[in-house]
Amino acid sequence: MTRLTIRTRLIVLSSVLLLALVGTNSYLNHKLAENSAGMVRAAELLGVIEAANSAQIAFGEMRYWMTDLAVSMLMLSERNAQAAQNRMEQELDLLALRRPRAVAAVRRELKLYHQLAHQAVDEYTNDHRVIGNSLLARASEHSVEVDRLLTAIVAEQTREAIASREHVVKVAKSATRVSRIVVSLAVLIGAFLTFLVLRSIAVPLRRLVMAMRGLDAGDVTVKIPAAGPDEIGAMARTLAAFRNTLEELRRTLAQFEALRAVGRAVGSTLDLEAVLGLVVARAVEFSQASAGVVYEYDEAAREFRFRMSHGAEPGLADDLKARPIRFGEGALSRAAMSTTPAQIADLNDPHGVGVPILASVLAKLGYRSLLAAPLMHEQTILGGLIVVRREAGRFSDETVQLVEAFAIQSALAVRNAKLFEEQRQRERDLRAAHDQLKAAQANLIQAEKMASLGQLTAGIAHEIKNPLNFVNNFAELSHELLDELKGVIGPPADPQSGEERDELIGTLDANLAKIAEHGRRADGIVKSMLLHSRGDSGERRQSDLNALIEDALNLAFHGARAQDQSFNVTLERELDPGLGPVETVPQDITRVFLNLFANAFYAVNKRRREGGEPEFAPMVKVVTRNRGEMAEIRVRDNGIGMPSEVRDKAFTPFFTTKPTGEGTGLGLSISYDIVVQEHGGTIAVDSEPGQFTEFTICLPRHPVAAAMAVASA
Amino acid sequence: MLAAGMVPSFAFAEHTLPASDIIIAQSLAEMLRDARTVISNNEDLINNPAIGDKHLSGSKVLNDAAQLYKKDTGVAPDAIDPASYQGRLMRAMMAAIVQVMDENQVTINEKGAGFKGFIPAVFGRLVSEAFNGLAKGEAAIKVTAPPDLVRNRKALPDPWETEVIETKLLSPDWPRGQPYSAMVDTDGRQAFRFAIPEYYTASCLACHGKPKGALDITGYPKEGRKLGDLGGVMSITLFH
Numbered sequence: 001m002t003r004l005t006i007r008t009r010l011i012v013l014s015s016v017l018l019l020a021l022v023g024t025n026s027y028l029n030h031k032l033a034e035n036s037a038g039m040v041r042a043a044e045l046l047g048v049i050e051a052a053n054s055a056q057i058a059f060g061e062m063r064y065w066m067t068d069l070a071v072s073m074l075m076l077s078e079r080n081a082q083a084a085q086n087r088m089e090q091e092l093d094l095l096a097l098r099r100p101r102a103v104a105a106v107r108r109e110l111k112l113y114h115q116l117a118h119q120a121v122d123e124y125t126n127d128h129r130v131i132g133n134s135l136l137a138r139a140s141e142h143s144v145e146v147d148r149l150l151t152a153i154v155a156e157q158t159r160e161a162i163a164s165r166e167h168v169v170k171v172a173k174s175a176t177r178v179s180r181i182v183v184s185l186a187v188l189i190g191a192f193l194t195f196l197v198l199r200s201i202a203v204p205l206r207r208l209v210m211a212m213r214g215l216d217a218g219d220v221t222v223k224i225p226a227a228g229p230d231e232i233g234a235m236a237r238t239l240a241a242f243r244n245t246l247e248e249l250r251r252t253l254a255q256f257e258a259l260r261a262v263g264r265a266v267g268s269t270l271d272l273e274a275v276l277g278l279v280v281a282r283a284v285e286f287s288q289a290s291a292g293v294v295y296e297y298d299e300a301a302r303e304f305r306f307r308m309s310h311g312a313e314p315g316l317a318d319d320l321k322a323r324p325i326r327f328g329e330g331a332l333s334r335a336a337m338s339t340t341p342a343q344i345a346d347l348n349d350p351h352g353v354g355v356p357i358l359a360s361v362l363a364k365l366g367y368r369s370l371l372a373a374p375l376m377h378e379q380t381i382l383g384g385l386i387v388v389r390r391e392a393g394r395f396s397d398e399t400v401q402l403v404e405a406f407a408i409q410s411a412l413a414v415r416n417a418k419l420f421e422e423q424r425q426r427e428r429d430l431r432a433a434h435d436q437l438k439a440a441q442a443n444l445i446q447a448e449k450m451a452s453l454g455q456l457t458a459g460i461a462h463e464i465k466n467p468l469n470f471v472n473n474f475a476e477l478s479h480e481l482l483d484e485l486k487g488v489i490g491p492p493a494d495p496q497s498g499e500e501r502d503e504l505i506g507t508l509d510a511n512l513a514k515i516a517e518h519g520r521r522a523d524g525i526v527k528s529m530l531l532h533s534r535g536d537s538g539e540r541r542q543s544d545l546n547a548l549i550e551d552a553l554n555l556a557f558h559g560a561r562a563q564d565q566s567f568n569v570t571l572e573r574e575l576d577p578g579l580g581p582v583e584t585v586p587q588d589i590t591r592v593f594l595n596l597f598a599n600a601f602y603a604v605n606k607r608r609r610e611g612g613e614p615e616f617a618p619m620v621k622v623v624t625r626n627r628g629e630m631a632e633i634r635v636r637d638n639g640i641g642m643p644s645e646v647r648d649k650a651f652t653p654f655f656t657t658k659p660t661g662e663g664t665g666l667g668l669s670i671s672y673d674i675v676v677q678e679h680g681g682t683i684a685v686d687s688e689p690g691q692f693t694e695f696t697i698c699l700p701r702h703p704v705a706a707a708m709a710v711a712s713a
Numbered sequence: 714m715l716a717a718g719m720v721p722s723f724a725f726a727e728h729t730l731p732a733s734d735i736i737i738a739q740s741l742a743e744m745l746r747d748a749r750t751v752i753s754n755n756e757d758l759i760n761n762p763a764i765g766d767k768h769l770s771g772s773k774v775l776n777d778a779a780q781l782y783k784k785d786t787g788v789a790p791d792a793i794d795p796a797s798y799q800g801r802l803m804r805a806m807m808a809a810i811v812q813v814m815d816e817n818q819v820t821i822n823e824k825g826a827g828f829k830g831f832i833p834a835v836f837g838r839l840v841s842e843a844f845n846g847l848a849k850g851e852a853a854i855k856v857t858a859p860p861d862l863v864r865n866r867k868a869l870p871d872p873w874e875t876e877v878i879e880t881k882l883l884s885p886d887w888p889r890g891q892p893y894s895a896m897v898d899t900d901g902r903q904a905f906r907f908a909i910p911e912y913y914t915a916s917c918l919a920c921h922g923k924p925k926g927a928l929d930i931t932g933y934p935k936e937g938r939k940l941g942d943l944g945g946v947m948s949i950t951l952f953h
Contacts, residue, residue: 069866074864074866075865075869076864076933076934121866125866125867
């Protein structure tokens with residue numbers, strides 16, 4: 001029904017009703033005509049009967065007047081008789097049309113009667129009464145015959161009329177019955193068709209009205225009835241177009257608002273994370289995508305790196321983060337090269353232009369299509385904005401333009417952020433340079449102080465060394481003298497005095513041993529001080545690194561203990577006995593070891609004091625390994641560790657994390673120079689903040705050849 | 714057909730005829746009219762239901778009529794020579810008057826009945842019929858009229874009378890009251906025929922006036938005529 005237009009439906013309905021009406025009418029007309037014919041026939045028969053009756057009546061009147069005339073002789077009677085005869089003739093004329101033969105017989109008899117009756121009247125007029133009576137008697141015979149003929153006509157016509165009437169009644173009953181059935185059927189069918197037609201109009205019209213009301217109330221999600229080919233369908237299509245336009249306007253307005261919000265955010269904040277988060281969220285929302293990713297372009301590495309995502313699964317974000325997009329690969333690179341958005345309509349397409357791995361990852365997660373827009377500033381690539389959908393197919397031009405607009409906003413944000421970051425970096429650099437300058441200045445002062453102190457120390461050590469030599473020498477001498485004394489002294493007077501004597505000698509000997517021991521220790525310290533404070537001698541020789549390590553470790557430990565009496569540490573040594581000699585400048589290498597050990601002790605002590613870890617056990621471990629042509633030394637502590645930015649700058653001159661005055665910032669820098677430049681070795685650091693720091697030094701056994709190799713490399 | 718009061722005319726016909734025929738015809742007509750006038754004058758009496766014997770015998774009416782005749786003509790009817798043709802016919806007329814009156818005494822004297830249908834016209838016809846029987850072979854009188862005004866079939870005009878009425882008496886330029894006479898071959902004999910026009914008077918119109926079709930006292934429809942219309946023709950035929 002709804003496939004027809006309303007006009008056609010109404011025409012069909014009207015036609016059906018009209019057809020039913022015409023059919024019914026035709027049938028009724030036919031029956032009516034048949035009935036009318038019957039009626040006409042009956043009427044004709046009745047007319048004949050009436051005419052016959054009238055003729056009979058007129059004949060009766062004529063006969064009466066003729067008889068009256070014979071008696072009264074009044075002209076009125078004669079005229080009346082004539083008038084009756086005229087009427088009778090007229091009736092017979094009518095009757096003759098139907099029953100000519102019978103009427104002819106009547107006329108014959110009538111004529112005879114008329115002749116005789118008039119003759120009788122004439123005879124009466126002439127006073128010939130007997131003759132008149134005779135003639136009138138003869139006339140009477142004919143009048144009886146006329147009566148009989150007319151009565152026969154009436155009877156016959158009455159029979160025919162009854163038959164005709166019965167036929168008419170039968171036809172009328174049949175027509176009535178059939179017409180009732182036909183009219184009932186027509187009414188039922190008409191009502192049913194009318195119901196169908198009205199329903200086919202009213203129902204979609206009501207839905208349309210509801211949809212219009214919904215739209216009027218601002219509900220663009222209102223369901224608009226399916227558009228059929230009829231007029232209501234046209235209205236529905238128009239309404240749908242209106243709804244779409246309204247929706248489009250709203251969407252456009254929302255997009256405009258979103259872009260405005262993004263623009264406002266870009267202009268009002270330098271929080272790149274927030275801005276990019278807003279941009280990618282809006283881009284995903286308004287492009288009706290499932291997820292979005294912002295990439296940042298690393299010019300140096302020539303690759304796009306994941307910056308952030310919206311709507312992406314955590315695993316996907318990790319995958320994207322782990323797989324930068326190399327410039328030249330995928331839709332993002334195409335977009336960047338062409339400076340216009342590029343898209344992949346089907347990520348499952350093996351002949352697609354996506355990054356195969358990424359496309360595979362996205363496809364596995366159910367994403368089917370991708371749109372990439374470059375973040376550009378002039379001709380500089382800043383990054384890219386990618387939105388992905390779970391539906392295959394090309395993105396609409398509108399979506400492409402929208403994502404491009406968001407990409408432009410993103411580019412502005414990135415550009416602004418970069419500018420701001422560069423500005424801040426410059427500020428930081430300047431501040432750092434300033435701080436470094438100030439630190440260097442302080443360190444120079446400190447270095448100068450240390451240099452003076454070194455000289456002073458060397459002087460003092462030298463001065464101490466002479467009396468210390470006396471102490472040591474005289475202690476050694478006293479020990480020897482004590483041994484001689486034991487030989488000289490005879491047996492004791494009594495056993496008790498002998499025991500006391502031996503005990504005293506023993507105690508004395510022990511004291512002398514302690515004096516000698518501590519004297520040697522003091523001598524070692526002084527030697528170390530002299531060694532460290534002495535300038536670069538530049539003398540290379542085969543050195544026992546394990547021994548140098550022991551000395552330096554000892555010296556550093558005491559230095560640390562000297563600064564902090566509470567300091568303690570577990571020293572672990574895995575010194576390779578087969579390390580073998582290494583050609584070094586011992587003072588310088590010892591300096592390196594002292595620096596490393598001092599730093600290690602500082603780190604573990606700082607963690608002990610500031611870490612808030614009651615169970616913390618400071619530990620420094622030194623390992624040496626024979627690596628063939630190389631000797632490897634590892635110094636590992638479980639101190640505060642170093643963050644990467646500190647680690648990166650660990651060997652930078654004047655860089656220090658120690659409070660001003662506690663460090664010069666030159667220790668590791670000098671160590672680096674000594675190891676790398678002076679000995680042709682390597683020094684590397686590995687650290688985990690709060691966990692450990694480990695320095696690894698590799699020293700060639702023949703530093704000249706190695707240094708030359710390093711220099712040539 | 715014409716009641717008393719009708720103006721008699723004695724004008725002669727245009728043709729030159731024997732004076733005796735005209736006089737005879739006129740005298741017979743006068744006598745008949747006079748007798749009719751007597752009946753007319755006694756009509757109320759005749760129709761009076763309260764009176765039985767009206768004393769209108771044949772002789773009484775004849776006597777009254779004779780007086781009127783003498784008054785109008787200066788001659789008493791019984792003074793005419795009974796042996797003459799005129800006298801024989803007058804005697805027949807007078808006998809006819811007596812005969813009709815005597816034959817209708819029962820009707821006239823019926824007590825309790827009002828209108829008895831014995832009017833001047835009926836009287837004139839009955840007298841004419843009686844005269845014709847009495848003067849058979851010598852003369853005939855018929856009170857006729859234009860055909861559409863004839864009430865009794867016996868008074869129908871014959872062809873000659875019809876022609877005279879239609880071509881002469883009803884002619885607009887026919888002098889009022891002038892009779893028409895002619896010698897006409899009748900039933901194989903020459904006869905003197907004399908037609909006297911009679912016009913409606915006021916008393917005539919009680920039965921013949923308006924409204925046309927309304928029944929008069931006799932039960933016959935009125936003809937709707939007006940005063941002065943030709944209402945009747947007295948036709949007299951004299952055989953020689």
